[in-house]
Amino acid sequence: MAETKYETHEYDVIVIGAGGAGLRAAIEASARGVKTALVCKSLLGKAHTVMAEGGIAAALGNVYPEDNWQVHFRDTLRGGKMLNNWRMAQLHAQEAPARVLELEEWGALFDRTQDGRILQRDFGGHRYARLAHVGDRTGLEMIRTLQQHAVHKGIDVFMECTIIRLLLDGGRIAGAFGYWRESGRFVTFKAKAVVLATGGIGKIWKFTSNSWEYTGDGVTMALDAGADLIDMECYQFHPTGMVWPPSVRGILVTEGVRGDGGTLKNSFGERFMFKYIPEFFRAETAETEEEADRWYTDKKNNRRTPDLLPRDEVARAINSEVKMVRGSPHGGVFLDIASRRDADYIKRRLPSMYHQFKELADVDITKEPMEVGPTAHYMNGGVRVDADTAATAVPGLFAAGEIAGGLHGANRLGGNSLSDLVVFGRRAGLYAAEYAQNLKGTLTVDAGWVEALAQEALEPFQRTGGENPYAIHRDLQETMQSLVGIIRTEGELKKALEELATLKERARRVRVDGNRQYNPSWHLTLDLHSLLTVSEVVTLAALERKESRGGHTRDDYPKPDPEWGRVNIAVRRRHGDITLTPDPLPEMPDELKKLLEER
């Protein structure tokens, strides 16, 4: 085998990304006895999972014994506007409780019920109080538990190491190539299997709850390696992000505020969500404020408050209120828990929201309402995977967590992402290990290819004059925010494609100053390829789907269309070009169909 001249490591399985899915995958692969490494762009424990607030959805039935996987399954599909992969939704609902109990066995301390079991809270689209939680910092508890468990199992971790390309041998996975952020030196991983757990794409929008890491690099690497993407047009804008002051715009405000009694109001003090109850959810949603308020304590005899409709519905409603000039002073609406719950309760249930508003916005949420508006939050779609094994179309490539599409359909329910991470992280690790163990023959990494990748990555240092990568990123975010946001039209989407073409041209002229040692302008320059690729994919898919469904709303096709409801839009790269095809959804077995019909 020809050796590359760069630092090289050899593993059976490498897991890229160290959030909940990546950690859980690495733990599982390692437990199966294969040599496993975890590679992540940030320090261990800083991945996006740490920011998750409200909770992890699992039908434990601790608060409502009526709850079970069948109801969770039904809620997930209805929330996803039936575009979900039924098998993923089934496995998810069935296995989530065991994964939560496993976290507890590894040291996680969830808030408790009176009788000492795991407490569960209400969230949008879930029929019963279902989210196991720790105040409003559930993600922190989860990532720390998994992190410490992985460390104690002795898994090798490569921190601040960015992977830029998957390496193939005859169409199969052979490894990955990247660089150390600290030194800028290149590094090659030879591996029989790769698990992608790199999260989403939220940094293509201006107002986002996502960190710098969410550049779509994993999605782009998968696409470039030959995997399929699905449902990329169905992006989730979380209804409640901070809107003021400008520098914090987009930072997440947990749905737990509404789960714990908070309510949305417009500038007239009206609880406007009652005007936006869609036909699809009418039968299960309260029609009066009195019924909605009673529901918090008596779910048997009352229907759910419309404040807790699925996120796509609430985000669109807020968008409309602001458009009709019934918004708050800074272009959002009001989220009020101060007048509805006492200060002690708010501080106990929502400590980090209290802290965040107090410190960043000078707002005391126990005394005054918050101002909130939609913020780019979560990729409902992603890399297409086999439901049981998390395998992609590329042999040896697996994907789990936000990067994988299918589970959430057109819209994810709150709380279903943390459970997604552990259910499918475990499965990805398991089947990646199995694949590595059964792989016959040897894999070769093409040293010439690796050298070409290295030279391409260094090219921006050699250019004289040229573009500033930060300026291109800023312009990209403006384009996506104004033309490919919550509400879309054909004209604007086409205009976005033109602007993206110009931005791609500019990205070829970027020049990087300084040297390779911890140089963020170089890192961003390398990220522009994926930022621009996923922007184009989202825009093309949004143009293709001529209806409104879940996270995808077309002003020119405002209604759902049953024909479009039967297909996923699959995106592939073939011979350099991006192609889109409507692929029929997998056929659901009759016994599961029956669950959806039950009330």
Add this chain to the structure above:
Amino acid sequence: MPTAIMRVFRGDAKGGGFQEYRVPAEEGMVVLDVIHEIQATQAPDLAVRWNCKAGKCGSCSAEVNGKPRLMCMTRMNIFPEGEPITVAPMRTFPLIRDLVTDVSFNFEMAKRVPAFRPRPRDPDGTYRMQQEDIDRPQEFHKCIECFLCQNVCHVIRDHEDNKRHFAGPRLFVRYAALEMHPLDTNDRRELLKEKMGLGFCNITKCCTEVCPEHIKITDNAIIPLKERVVDEYYDPVLWLVRKLTGRK
């Protein structure tokens, strides 16, 4: 729009110094926003760690006007207008570049913590715990690993040698969380006494003061750990009992 005058440390292990940048300051800005603005417009290669920008991940620790802080939670309006603001990397850890330091010490120390070892489940397959029994360890679980407490602890801030046998406040919080976890059955007292340097802490509470999560590190974690070690190793009655019964 007022102008912020920022003096930001630039340099690496070989040396460096403060450089001045002038940035228009918008309403509500935090120090991290200003650093990003400098990056985008004046110093593209300025190295800084950050992730969540909401005080939840603990990545953007630095010393702002000499005080250890999270840059994402430090509002610009707490500083007098027109006066320069200095931003320096944490001093206790080796410098990599600009505001980024090598914090691997903390991760190495974490590897040495004996793992959580739970008791068996209750007969019905659950673990029953009362909320009041987990309030204290939950306080410790709030830690976002910003390492500001490690940075400010004088045991290691001024004595590099001590890092070999001193876990530091962050790790003491972790030990305390495990020791007070209702399900845990492991005993880490000897390790704390012999290898982790619990005795070095002379409870000046500097760590507690800088904790952005307001964890009462000294009062709730370190002092109770010290008491547990004392009870185990220095209690004369227990000593006599052991001596007489021959139990260890």
